[in-house]
Amino acid sequence: xxxxxxxxxxxxxxxxxxxxxxxxxxxxxxxxxxxxxxxxxxxxxxxxxxxxxxxxxxxxxxxxxxxxxxxxxxxxxxxxxxxxxxxxxxxxxxxxxxxxxxxxxxxxxxxxxxxxxxxxxxxxxxxxxxxxxxxxxxxxxxxxxxxxxxxxxxxxxxxxxxxxxxxxxxxxxxxxxxxxxxxxxxxxxxxxxxxxxxxxxxxxxxxxxxxxxxxxxxxxxxxxxxxxxxxxxxxxxxxxxxxxxxxxxxxxxxxxxxxxxxxxxxxxxxxxxxxxxxxxxxxxxxxxxxxxxxxxxxxxxxxxxxxxxxxxxxxxxxxxxxxxxxxxxxxxxxxxxxxxxxxxxxxxxxxxxxxxxxxxxxxxxxxxxxxxxxxxxxxxxxxxxxxxxxxxxxxxxxxxxxxxxxxxxxxxxxxxxxxxxxxxxxxxxxxxxxxxxxxxxxxxxxxxxxxxxxxxxxxxxxxxxxxxxxxxxxxxxxx
Amino acid sequence: xxxxxxxxxxxxxxxxxxxxxxxxxxxxxxxxxxxxxxxxxxxxxxxxxxxxxxxxxxxxxxxxxxxxxxxxxxxxxxxxxxxxxxxxxxxxxxxxxxxxxxxxxxxxxxxxxxxxxxxxxxxxxxxxxxxxxxxxxxxxxxxxxxxxxxxxxxxxxxxxxxxxxxxxxxxxxxxxxxxxxxxxxxxxxxxxxxxxxxxxxxxxxxxxxxxxxxxxxxxxxxxxxxxxxxxxxxxxxxxxxxxxxxxxxxxxxxx
Numbered sequence: 001x002x003x004x005x006x007x008x009x010x011x012x013x014x015x016x017x018x019x020x021x022x023x024x025x026x027x028x029x030x031x032x033x034x035x036x037x038x039x040x041x042x043x044x045x046x047x048x049x050x051x052x053x054x055x056x057x058x059x060x061x062x063x064x065x066x067x068x069x070x071x072x073x074x075x076x077x078x079x080x081x082x083x084x085x086x087x088x089x090x091x092x093x094x095x096x097x098x099x100x101x102x103x104x105x106x107x108x109x110x111x112x113x114x115x116x117x118x119x120x121x122x123x124x125x126x127x128x129x130x131x132x133x134x135x136x137x138x139x140x141x142x143x144x145x146x147x148x149x150x151x152x153x154x155x156x157x158x159x160x161x162x163x164x165x166x167x168x169x170x171x172x173x174x175x176x177x178x179x180x181x182x183x184x185x186x187x188x189x190x191x192x193x194x195x196x197x198x199x200x201x202x203x204x205x206x207x208x209x210x211x212x213x214x215x216x217x218x219x220x221x222x223x224x225x226x227x228x229x230x231x232x233x234x235x236x237x238x239x240x241x242x243x244x245x246x247x248x249x250x251x252x253x254x255x256x257x258x259x260x261x262x263x264x265x266x267x268x269x270x271x272x273x274x275x276x277x278x279x280x281x282x283x284x285x286x287x288x289x290x291x292x293x294x295x296x297x298x299x300x301x302x303x304x305x306x307x308x309x310x311x312x313x314x315x316x317x318x319x320x321x322x323x324x325x326x327x328x329x330x331x332x333x334x335x336x337x338x339x340x341x342x343x344x345x346x347x348x349x350x351x352x353x354x355x356x357x358x359x360x361x362x363x364x365x366x367x368x369x370x371x372x373x374x375x376x377x378x379x380x381x382x383x384x385x386x387x388x389x390x391x392x393x394x395x396x397x398x399x400x401x402x403x404x405x406x407x408x409x410x411x412x413x414x415x416x417x418x419x420x421x422x423x424x425x426x427x428x429x430x431x432x433x434x435x436x437x438x439x440x441x442x443x444x445x446x447x448x449x450x451x452x453x454x455x456x457x458x459x460x461x462x463x464x465x466x467x468x469x470x471x472x473x474x475x476x477x478x479x
Numbered sequence: 480x481x482x483x484x485x486x487x488x489x490x491x492x493x494x495x496x497x498x499x500x501x502x503x504x505x506x507x508x509x510x511x512x513x514x515x516x517x518x519x520x521x522x523x524x525x526x527x528x529x530x531x532x533x534x535x536x537x538x539x540x541x542x543x544x545x546x547x548x549x550x551x552x553x554x555x556x557x558x559x560x561x562x563x564x565x566x567x568x569x570x571x572x573x574x575x576x577x578x579x580x581x582x583x584x585x586x587x588x589x590x591x592x593x594x595x596x597x598x599x600x601x602x603x604x605x606x607x608x609x610x611x612x613x614x615x616x617x618x619x620x621x622x623x624x625x626x627x628x629x630x631x632x633x634x635x636x637x638x639x640x641x642x643x644x645x646x647x648x649x650x651x652x653x654x655x656x657x658x659x660x661x662x663x664x665x666x667x668x669x670x671x672x673x674x675x676x677x678x679x680x681x682x683x684x685x686x687x688x689x690x691x692x693x694x695x696x697x698x699x700x701x702x703x704x705x706x707x708x709x710x711x712x713x714x715x716x717x718x719x720x721x722x723x724x725x726x727x728x729x730x731x732x733x734x
Contacts, residue, residue, distance in 0.1 A: 003673070004677055004678075007673075007674070037503065037506070041503055041656065044495075045496065045659075045660065045663050048492045048496065048667070049663060049666065049667055052488070052489065052667065052670065052671070052674075053670065053674065055485055055488055056485055057674070057678075058705055058707075085659060085663075088659055089656055089659065
């Protein structure tokens with residue numbers, strides 16, 4: 001284990017972070033707001049800490065698997081820590097725990113916030129907050145891998161570790177090409193959405209920050225009422241479309257947009273993702289019409305936005321879903337578990353695992369009928385090996401266990417059961433809003449500090465797909 | 480970059496961090512001090528103007544009362560002088576807005592004072608100057624205007640409390656930069672120590688051990704070094720020295 005190599009790579013990640021801090025500083029300078037000094041000092045401190053290992057440690061193109069895990073996990077933790085600097089130096093509602101919560105929520109694209117009044121926060125800090133979504137959405141390590149040239153074998157090792165294991169199997173490209181595809185789709189979506197939002201009436205600042213929140217499936221808004229502030233069907237429609245696209249596998253999007261011979265409806269993952277959302281919208285519309293909304297238009301408008309927002313783990317809001325009928329709430333909770341596709345910016349269980357889960361369930365039922373038969377689990381006529389099936393099932397069990405334990409711990413802190421369990425589910429799935437006191441119209445400010453720390457652990461587990469983080473803590477020997 | 484350059488960079492970064500911490504803390508403290516001082520001074524000024532306005536109003540009321548009993552025109556002059564004073568303080572208060580909604584209070588004072596002044600003047604100039612008419616026409620206006628002035632004084636007194644609360648909340652902002660930079664410096668120092676140990680101290684120990692092994696046991700001098708700095712030059716020099724020594728020994732053996 002070469003710790004200095006890990007320090008060098010973490011330093012590179014810090015340099016990228018400091019670049020975004022400098023951009024936020026210039027935005028603060030343009031608006032002449034209170035974020036100026038905090039952002040400048042944070043950028044300088046992060047830059048100096050990041051650049052120093054690069055002076056000492058020579059270039060290393062080979063990374064072992066263990067070193068790769070350390071780079072990814074330490075990279076995420078260090079980046080989340082350094083990203084608290086602008087918040088802490090600014091002050092306001094950002095206590096050390098709140099700053100850590102906001103930072104982790106940003107990078108893991110959860111989008112849960114502790115801010116009760118977002119609109120008083122300076123533009124520079126708000127931009128920085130949204131930028132953490134954008135960097136975290138693609139994966140901070142992956143971002144560095146694409147940006148930096150000549151990293152040799154290290155590029156393959158690191159990309160294997162940070163990406164969802166299910167996403168990798170869907171790519172049929174070499175690592176370098178695959179990384180470029182991800183980044184080009186990501187940047188492409190960002191540019192198109194920002195332009196469309198500006199056309200439909202958002203200011204450039206709001207358009208860019210909300211685009212960061214959408215394509216990263218994050219959910220940080222610069223307004224207290226989230227997207228509901230704009231009360232514009234056009235803006236909501238653009239965001240719905242881009243939330244949906246960002247929830248799909250980027251490889252699928254690339255193939256679709258480059259007009260290659262690919263029929264999206266042949267992919268059972270995309271089919272389940274699309275039709276589950278469609279059915280969800282229909283059911284929620286039927287449930288809320290008459291109860292919350294007088295017209296079908298209105299019911300469809302709010303239902304479509306909320307279902308797509310939760311199903312893609314974005315978490316933007318146009319209304320208070322806590323006031324919806326229990327049936328609609330249960331549908332949204334289902335989507336909190338299902339989440340979006342692997343290979344997208346979303347976290348959580350993911351549709352791909354649901355597909356494998358349903359297929360293995362089908363196999364189990366068939367096995368009961370034909371005990372001697374050898375029945376493989378197949379997804380789109382591709383046989384899934386038993387190791388993958390086992391890891392998927394174990395992942396789902398672990399996911400529910402962690403969700404339950406965190407929820408239990410938070411109820412022990414005096415928080416009501418609905419709030420505690422939905423907060424736990426919303427953070428491990430990186431969705432953002434839950435129900436009860438942490439609903440779409442409220443914040444996580446009321447959760448006790450210890451609870452907030454537990455929830456950030458959930459977010460990291462959800463984003464790094466549980467095993468990555470657990471492996472870091474469970475490796476017996478790092479030498 | 481050579482060892483000297485690397486060490487210098489490390490220490491310069493540390494110095495910068497500590498300097499930034501100190502400078503920012505001093506900057507925040509000065510800014511906070513100035514803000515708080517400004518707020519307190521402005522609040523104090525508003526309270527002083529309110530007090531002076533109340534005193535001027537009291538003199539105005541007294542002069543009217545004395546005028547009712549004595550019909551002495553001198554009291555009308557006193558009334559006018561106090562009116563000028565009250566107006567002066569009111570204008571000064573208008574120029575010294577510190578609390579939100581303070582303008583609304585001042586506008587109410589100006590409005591009620593205008594009514595009080597005009598009703599008093601019309602009372603003085605009328606034919607029937609008596610106490611009953613005064614109590615009926617002028618006194619309620621006086622009560623109204625003094626009530627508004629007292630309200631202005633109260634909000635400014637409350638603002639002083641808010642300023643103290645702001646001072647308390649801002650203490651975190653003053654301490655935080657120092658605290659953060661010190662923590663960052665500690666992390667940086669630990670990384671610095673690790674890197675110095677790995678890239679400078681450890682190779683020196685390895686080189687020394689390699690030389691000792693060569694001298695004592697004639698083991699081949701093969702010390703791997705990862706960096707290209709003064710230490711790798713030293714290693715090359717040692718290798719050259721050893722090969723020179725070996726060729727010398729060989730030549731000696733041939734003779």
